[in-house]
Amino acid sequence: MTTRRALVDRLASVVGPSNVVHRREDLLVYEFDGTIEQSLPDAVVFPGSTEEVAAVVRACNSLGVAVTPRGAGTGLSGGAVPAQRGVVVATGRMRRILEIDPLERLAVAEPGVPNIQLSEAAAEHGLFYAPDPSSQKACTIGGNVAENAGGPHCLALGVTTNHVLGLEIVTADGEVVTLGGRTCETSGYDLRGVFIGSEGTLGIATRIVVRLLPVPAAVVTLLGVFDSVERASATVSAIIAGGMVPAALEMIDRLCLQAAEAGLQCGYPADAGAVLLVELDGVDEVVGPQAALATAACLAHGAREVRTARDPAERELLWKGRKGAIGSLGRLAPNYYILDGVVPRSRLVEVMARVSEVAKEYGLLVANVFHAGDGNLHPLLLFDDREPGARARVLEAGAHIMRACVEAGGALSGEHGIGFEKRAFMPWLYGEADLENMERLRGVFGNGGRFNPCKLLPTGTGCGEMGHNQAAMRAAGPEAYV
Numbered sequence: 003m004t005t006r007r008a009l010v011d012r013l014a015s016v017v018g019p020s021n022v023v024h025r026r027e028d029l030l031v032y033e034f035d036g037t038i039e040q041s042l043p044d045a046v047v048f049p050g051s052t053e054e055v056a057a058v059v060r061a062c063n064s065l066g067v068a069v070t071p072r073g074a075g076t077g078l079s080g081g082a083v084p085a086q087r088g089v090v091v092a093t094g095r096m097r098r099i100l101e102i103d104p105l106e107r108l109a110v111a112e113p114g115v116p117n118i119q120l121s122e123a124a125a126e127h128g129l130f131y132a133p134d135p136s137s138q139k140a141c142t143i144g145g146n147v148a149e150n151a152g153g154p155h156c157l158a159l160g161v162t163t164n165h166v167l168g169l170e171i172v173t174a175d176g177e178v179v180t181l182g183g184r185t186c187e188t189s190g191y192d193l194r195g196v197f198i199g200s201e202g203t204l205g206i207a208t209r210i211v212v213r214l215l216p217v218p219a220a221v222v223t224l225l226g227v228f229d230s231v232e233r234a235s236a237t238v239s240a241i242i243a244g245g246m247v248p249a250a251l252e253m254i255d256r257l258c259l260q261a262a263e264a265g266l267q268c269g270y271p272a273d274a275g276a277v278l279l280v281e282l283d284g285v286d287e288v289v290g291p292q293a294a295l296a297t298a299a300c301l302a303h304g305a306r307e308v309r310t311a312r313d314p315a316e317r318e319l320l321w322k323g324r325k326g327a328i329g330s331l332g333r334l335a336p337n338y339y340i341l342d343g344v345v346p347r348s349r350l351v352e353v354m355a356r357v358s359e360v361a362k363e364y365g366l367l368v369a370n371v372f373h374a375g376d377g378n379l380h381p382l383l384l385f386d387d388r389e390p391g392a393r394a395r396v397l398e399a400g401a402h403i404m405r406a407c408v409e410a411g412g413a414l415s416g417e418h419g420i421g422f423e424k425r426a427f428m429p430w431l432y433g434e435a436d437l438e439n440m441e442r443l444r445g446v447f448g449n450g451g452r453f454n455p456c457k458l459l460p461t462g463t464g465c466g467e468m469g470h471n472q473a474a475m476r477a478a479g480p481e482a483y484v
């Protein structure tokens with residue numbers, strides 16, 4: 003049995019005492035990510051290099067202590083929460099952009115670089131990094147790789163896996179390995195692809211090679227204003243069925259509009275039922291006609307107005323509202339529980355109706371702001387965690403909404419990952435053999451059960467500390483793993 007003192011001394015011998023956090027009051031910051039899961043680590047360590055990451059992982063393995071990777075802690079499925087305590091390996095000191103190569107249109111970054119800094123650094127070459135999570139000012143590129151993050155502008159361009167060429171990783175058993183490279187095509191199995199979206203269960207990304215794209219010559223941003231979410235939802239399918247894939251196609255409902263407008267004064271019509279934020283980019287000759295088609299589709303589906311951003315400042319303001327909408331919900335309730343489900347676009351109207359129905363059944367307010375173009379829903383259930391029983395009610399309602407997404411032919415996550423939160427729902431989508439194969443894949447990277455335990459797969463023991471949503475799983479259906 004390793005004492006906390008022995009663990010801290012061992013970690014300090016690798017990274018230096020000032021890069022190990024172990025006092026309870028300091029550890030409190032690391033017991034959460036962006037959701038409501040919670041578990042206190044024994045220590046948090048901040049390595050400064052790949053070699054230090056590898057040495058920390060090996061030290062934890064030899065002491066039999068669990069390891070949980072962490073970027074900025076903005077994750078929304080409990081992935082960075084240390085389910086079995088142990089050591090959190092945080093990438094906050096590895097924040098350098100090592101290279102921008104405008105000729106090859108790529109960048110090389112350490113894992114702790116905040117997403118937005120890649121585009122800021124590339125801008126002087128007329129380039130940008132496409133995946134733009136709404137949390138991009140804070141979330142790290144390492145966290146994005148782990149979650150295969152998306153963002154409003156991923157509809158036409160694809161999510162993180164479409165923009166990462168290569169990775170250097172430290173595997174769960176402390177080995178340094180390179181996956182992929184600096185070109186689009188590599189030979190053999192696509193282990194780069196396997197690692198992206200593995201939610202910090204296979205290893206820790208220590209260096210990331212990303213593609214950069216040219217900043218588009220022309221951009222048009224439209225705001226379609228509707229009286230109801232249903233009308234706006236029907237328009238989403240119509241725009242894409244009309245033969246174009248906009249750069250972004252986002253939905254914001256009435257509650258979010260009101261909160262965002264009150265908090266950020268972004269020019270949203272606070273009396274609307276919903277708005278669609280539609281962005282088209284490319285060259286003038288294409289963008290102009292596409293904007294006319296998108297406007298016509300909105301009006302044909304009952305939009306009461308379609309505004310066009312007149313200049314970059316106005317466009318910026320519209321996006322500020324979209325990206326800050328979730329934070330603004332703090333005006334309406336002390337807590338929110340955000341869900342992340344995917345449904346086929348053609349089922350949006352009916353699933354959105356089911357979301358409202360479930361919220362009503364459970365007496366909860368629900369706000370919606372989401373990537374409508376790819377059917378990626380984010381219902382936010384608003385509540386007050388201080389109210390007895392409120393959390394259990396919210397989790398149960400959440401499970402029913404996730405079930406509705408799966409029953410509509412969708413998926414359990416569009417971008418936030420499965421993490422701890424939804425691992426019990428995996429049997430809704432996968433058979434035993436599929437799950438066993440995923441477990442075996444974990445073993446190939448050296449994860450014997452103590453590397454980010456209790457995440458992604460519905461297996462593993464000793465996860466009871468964070469197991470507060472068991473009642474929700476039971477309520478959600480017989481196949482839920484309890």
Ligand SMILES: Cc1cc2nc3c(=O)[nH]c(=O)nc-3n(C[C@H](O)[C@H](O)[C@H](O)COP(=O)(O)OP(=O)(O)OC[C@H]3O[C@@H](n4cnc5c(N)ncnc54)[C@H](O)[C@@H]3O)c2cc1C
Nearest residue numbers: 073074075076077081136142144145148151152202207417
């Ligand atoms: C307001 C708000 C808006 C959001 N909007 C979006 C959005 O539009 N799109 C979207 O995709 N997500 C969104 N998110 C979720 C979140 O920001 C992303 O999942 C992001 O990728 C997490 O990055 P992070 O650095 O905070 O990672 P963390 O939360 O620290 O970790 C997330 C997971 O990654 C693992 N991890 C972290 N670093 C590494 C590494 N170097 N190597 C291996 N594993 C690692 C952790 O173990 C954990 O499992 C949003 C979150 C918030 C709070």
